[in-house]
Amino acid sequence: xxxxxxxxxxxxxxxxxxxxxxxxxxxxxxxxxxxxxxxxxxxxxxxxxxxxxxxxxxxxxxxxxxxxxxxxxxxxxxxxxxxxxxxxxxxxxxxxxxxx
Amino acid sequence: xxxxxxxxxxxxxxxxxxxxxxxxxxxxxxxxxxxxxxxxxxxxxxxxxxxxxxxxxxxxxxxxxxxxxxxxxxxxxxxxxxxxxxxxxxxxxxxxxxxxxxxxxxxxxxxxxxxxxxxxxxxxxxxxxxxxxxxxxxxxxxxxxxxxxxxxxxxxxxxxxxxxxxxxxxxxxxxxxxxxxxxxxxxxxxxxxxxxxxxxxxxxxxxxxxxxxxxxxxxxxxxxxxxxxxxxxxxx
Numbered sequence: 001x002x003x004x005x006x007x008x009x010x011x012x013x014x015x016x017x018x019x020x021x022x023x024x025x026x027x028x029x030x031x032x033x034x035x036x037x038x039x040x041x042x043x044x045x046x047x048x049x050x051x052x053x054x055x056x057x058x059x060x061x062x063x064x065x066x067x068x069x070x071x072x073x074x075x076x077x078x079x080x081x082x083x084x085x086x087x088x089x090x091x092x093x094x095x096x097x098x099x100x
Numbered sequence: 101x102x103x104x105x106x107x108x109x110x111x112x113x114x115x116x117x118x119x120x121x122x123x124x125x126x127x128x129x130x131x132x133x134x135x136x137x138x139x140x141x142x143x144x145x146x147x148x149x150x151x152x153x154x155x156x157x158x159x160x161x162x163x164x165x166x167x168x169x170x171x172x173x174x175x176x177x178x179x180x181x182x183x184x185x186x187x188x189x190x191x192x193x194x195x196x197x198x199x200x201x202x203x204x205x206x207x208x209x210x211x212x213x214x215x216x217x218x219x220x221x222x223x224x225x226x227x228x229x230x231x232x233x234x235x236x237x238x239x240x241x242x243x244x245x246x247x248x249x250x251x252x253x254x255x256x257x258x259x260x261x262x263x264x265x266x267x268x269x270x271x272x273x274x275x276x277x278x279x280x281x282x283x284x285x286x287x288x289x290x291x292x293x294x295x296x297x298x299x300x301x302x303x304x305x306x307x308x309x310x311x312x313x314x315x316x317x318x319x320x321x322x323x324x325x326x327x328x329x330x331x332x333x334x335x336x
Contacts, residue, residue: 004142098258
């Protein structure tokens with residue numbers, strides 16, 4: 001096995017361990033209301049932190065990305081599903097970048 | 101049985117835009133792999149076994165820089181530590197009697213986007229929903245890498261740029277609807293984005309890796325929200 005492949009497999013093993021440990025070790029429903037609440041809020045915080053301000057660097061210009069950000073929030077708020085929101089956001093960015 | 105097939109199909113449908121977004125991102129990853137002198141087999145192997153954007157981009161640059169195996173392992177541990185929280189959250193989203201083989205299989209698919217759409221499912225999560233998403237998202241991620249590494253950049257820059265925001269749009273579609281009806285969730289999202297921006301703007305805080313930042317803000321904000329606004333049984 002060459003060294004690169006070995007490195008890749010080690011990366012995969014570490015990443016899988018992180019993913020698998022809580023899901024296999026925590027087998028019971030947690031009753032504690034604070035831990036339950038914590039786990040309820042975690043996805044929103046984690047995803048929000050990852051979205052902003054990272055989204056501003058995702059396209060060719062922070063301005064087109066910002067328009068995409070606002071359009072995504074609006075279409076999600078107005079009830080668009082995941083697919084619609086993703087598409088509308090891409091189109092918004094594409095259109096804005098035609099003018100930049 | 102029937103519900104499992106239905107969940108799987110629903111997952112595939114949800115997974116298609118994820119797969120397209122993954123294709124765009126992993127395409128650029130494939131181009132980087134080529135520049136780093138990885139062959140197509142190594143590039144696709146990395147995408148198929150790791151299934152994580154930030155970890156792979158970092159790992160690739162460390163392989164190029166001839167880092168030691170310990171350094172690479174620790175870097176992956178830190179960069180991907182957010183999956184630990186996601187996995188913990190998912191453990192409460194599936195029914196308690198979910199067999200171990202489902203848990204082992206689902207774990208492989210814990211990425212930001214898959215976690216996002218899975219946690220957004222109403223009620224308990226059926227593992228087959230996640231498998232449905234994985235059925236299209238994993239090939240999307242792996243094939244994007246393959247095309248990137250063998251073809252170089254064939255898409256016009258405008259298209260790549262527009263597609264790159266798709267994944268962010270999807271994540272927003274996951275967190276915004278619940279915020280509409282739940283003021284605390286809305287507040288939590290705004291505060292998290294503000295803190296995240298502060299971390300990105302203040303020079304002294306910029307040295308903190310984004311992985312550490314994600315974990316730190318997640319634990320502090322979700323911890324405070326849980327302490328001050330615990331969720332009553334019927335809401336959680």
